[in-house]
Amino acid sequence: MAKPGRPGAAKGGKGPTKGTGGKNKRSLEGRGPTPKAEDRAWHPAGKRKAAAERYAAAGGKGKPAGASGANRGGGQRGKKDDDTETVTGRNSVLEALRAKIPATAFYIAQRVEMDDRVKEMLSIATHRGIPVLEVMRPELDRMAGFDGVHQGVALKVPPYEYAHPQDILEDVIDKGNVPLFVALDGITDPRNLGAIIRSTAAFGGHAVILPQRRSASVNSAAWKTSAGAAARIPVAIAPNLTTTLKEFKKQGVFILGLDGGGDVSLPALQLADRPVVIVVGSEGKGLSRLVTETCDQIVSIPISGAAESLNAGIAASVALYQVSSIRNAGQE
Numbered sequence: 001m002a003k004p005g006r007p008g009a010a011k012g013g014k015g016p017t018k019g020t021g022g023k024n025k026r027s028l029e030g031r032g033p034t035p036k037a038e039d040r041a042w043h044p045a046g047k048r049k050a051a052a053e054r055y056a057a058a059g060g061k062g063k064p065a066g067a068s069g070a071n072r073g074g075g076q077r078g079k080k081d082d083d084t085e086t087v088t089g090r091n092s093v094l095e096a097l098r099a100k101i102p103a104t105a106f107y108i109a110q111r112v113e114m115d116d117r118v119k120e121m122l123s124i125a126t127h128r129g130i131p132v133l134e135v136m137r138p139e140l141d142r143m144a145g146f147d148g149v150h151q152g153v154a155l156k157v158p159p160y161e162y163a164h165p166q167d168i169l170e171d172v173i174d175k176g177n178v179p180l181f182v183a184l185d186g187i188t189d190p191r192n193l194g195a196i197i198r199s200t201a202a203f204g205g206h207a208v209i210l211p212q213r214r215s216a217s218v219n220s221a222a223w224k225t226s227a228g229a230a231a232r233i234p235v236a237i238a239p240n241l242t243t244t245l246k247e248f249k250k251q252g253v254f255i256l257g258l259d260g261g262g263d264v265s266l267p268a269l270q271l272a273d274r275p276v277v278i279v280v281g282s283e284g285k286g287l288s289r290l291v292t293e294t295c296d297q298i299v300s301i302p303i304s305g306a307a308e309s310l311n312a313g314i315a316a317s318v319a320l321y322q323v324s325s326i327r328n329a330g331q332e
Helices: 023-029 044-057 089-097 117-126 135-146 165-173 190-202 222-225 241-250 289-294 312-331
Strands: 085-088 105-109 132-135 153-157 180-185 207-211 233-239 254-260 276-281 297-300
Touching: 023 105, 085 089, 085 135, 085 222, 089 105, 089 117, 105 135, 105 190, 117 132, 132 135, 135 153, 153 207, 165 180, 165 207, 165 233, 165 241, 180 241, 180 312, 190 222, 190 312, 207 241, 233 241, 233 289, 241 254, 241 276, 241 289, 254 289, 254 312, 276 312
Parallel strands: 105 132, 180 207, 180 276, 207 233, 254 276, 254 297
Antiparallel strands: 085 153, 105 153
């Protein structure tokens, strides 16, 4: 008597089953040559290519910010390619549209109060073929977040494209300008970042530099606080802030750290007309040890004894104003 086989075991041995019809031969032939990385939609190179095509289709010129430094390392935050940010507020949305950020949708509240800014937003969005969606205010409230103020408008944009610090420095020098950068050391509040971006734009700065780790990023809160300046002032990512500052020093850039116990008072600053990076530390810990050791000077801002310290965004604004004033006086 034959022994019963194992439950589920195939009968008939290892030979081909009826109806295979050359299946193995076809599988050996393969699927043709492997497509290039940029032609594969799921591959990072393919996603970069698609983003560049969307940017060009939206009317942008050249490469999106950060593309030139893609191979330098550290130019990106490692965010998902399908992430989006919501820009809210009339000034921020209008500046983003003017800057031809490749937006995917423009939201406007029903029965919104029309002013010149809203009319211009609608005109730009319609001209560029950006979908215009009329929604109820509660939907805009949800999109803006807990403490967001949308003023009846919102814009969906791709993740912010960070530049590389060296690319920006070379570009500023090539244009014959005297570099003025702000670097953030341990600033984690995006609203502080947005305020510093706004001040950098207001006082003639060229860029803001963020460390790769332990730093705020350009999100919807930073966009809103910058009042649209994030569309005009590039933000760069330094893979290692100390290393980047040292590289800048080799190229003739002076590093000025802001600290209450500085050895130089801001009004007595002698390096304002030189290429400089102003480094701002966090309110709690201040500048890190390695960054402090890298600075050419530690600069203090004189304040009344009634205040223990300044907010990081305000400190950056005061320092930028002083540098700008000295530079403008030297040009008269």
